[in-house]
Amino acid sequence: MKTRAAVALEAGKPLEVMEVNLDGPKTGEVLVEIKATGICHTDEFTRSGADPEGLFPAILGHEGAGVVVEIGEGVTTLKPGDHVIPLYTPECRECASCLSGKTNLCTKIRATQGQGKMPDGTTRFSMLDGTPIHHYMGCSTFANHTVLPEIALAKVREDAPFDKICYIGCGVTTGIGAVINTAKVEIGSTAAVFGLGGIGLNVIQGLRLAGADKIIGVDINNEKKAMAEHFGMTHFVNPKEISGSVVEEIVNLTKTDFDQIGGVDYSFDATGNVQVMRDALECTHRGWGQSIIIGVAPAGAEISTRPFQLVTGRVWKGTAFGGAKGRTDVPKIVDWYMDGKIEIDPMITHVLTLDQINEGFDLMHAGKSIRAVVQF
């Protein structure tokens, strides 16, 4: 079949909206009509050329929602008409990682996914002249139709709006999951969140859900403050507007009469900046502070700190997709949204057509959007 897609032809160039060829689903695969997709900073990271795994030409996008159109041979858990959210972290429930019970990082198809291919080593997308187009994170949601492995689709309830629940395909789950699954934040905790964008705001709403007392948001853009307060931020720090270091500022904000050491129980990096990651670790409490890296850093970037920071009890952790097991957890998060336990709507600041997709990237660069969603 033919479908319309925004294609990343070269690193650093705007996406080009065009008609492409899409082959039908092979064994174990599913053809999905994408109804809506968010634009995450990771799409921009890869589009820009900063991703060491970046391949071109590719159809980016990994934060979608849609409807099953056709199933390939052997598919048993989905049928045409089912509503689904694509999963860049699949859940096969049979690989060593899935069965370990210790991680959400299913390894069944990770190798081919990183090569921009389906599990059989080929692509379903091609240009009209026959040139193969790479898949992206196994999802390629910047296309009106896409093909995914069955294990990379979460079936969700049919009354949930696509233009909101697409965000559960990455940002919502990553932010809330980082708090609940990775950090396992306790009631009464103190926390600092670096970067109040599409991920950081969901960390904040996760912290509120977990019952954190003090939620310190850090961003260099003051325009992010109001929305962060809406989601539960109690204190705001703009590192450009303080006299000392951001670490000192946060330590001072958390000192009490009883505890003159200071430092947050938990911190989260949602910027992808390695200097910020260092600050996020070093502002945690001596003895027990945990810092969770969510942000994705450019090729070649490395984190550093004095080992003394770890010797004195601080812990560095990372999280992908918020530690969520997609097929199990994503339908539950959709229920939380539908039941009003979590909020999504205010974070969807812009709704665009596919033809306007590059405006979504411009808004992100200008710091004007939280999530821009493309509706098909």
Ligand code: NAD
């Ligand atoms: P975003 O562009 O919406 O938000 C980033 C925010 O960080 C912005 O508000 C920006 O002003 C702020 N910021 C930038 N530099 C800063 C600095 N030096 N100090 C403080 N704040 C700063 O991006 P997003 O979609 O929220 O994504 C955030 C990061 O998370 C990206 O690196 C993205 O690739 C990554 N990510 C990781 C996962 C995962 O599973 N680990 C999932 C989704 C996104």
Ligand code: AHE
């Ligand atoms: N390709 C990059 C790494 C990108 C990365 O870390 N991706 C996250 C999801 S970001 C979603 O917005 C992830 O899931 N990582 C685990 C994995 O297996 O990719 C690089 O640096 O090579």
Ligand code: ZN
């Ligand atoms: Zn993402």
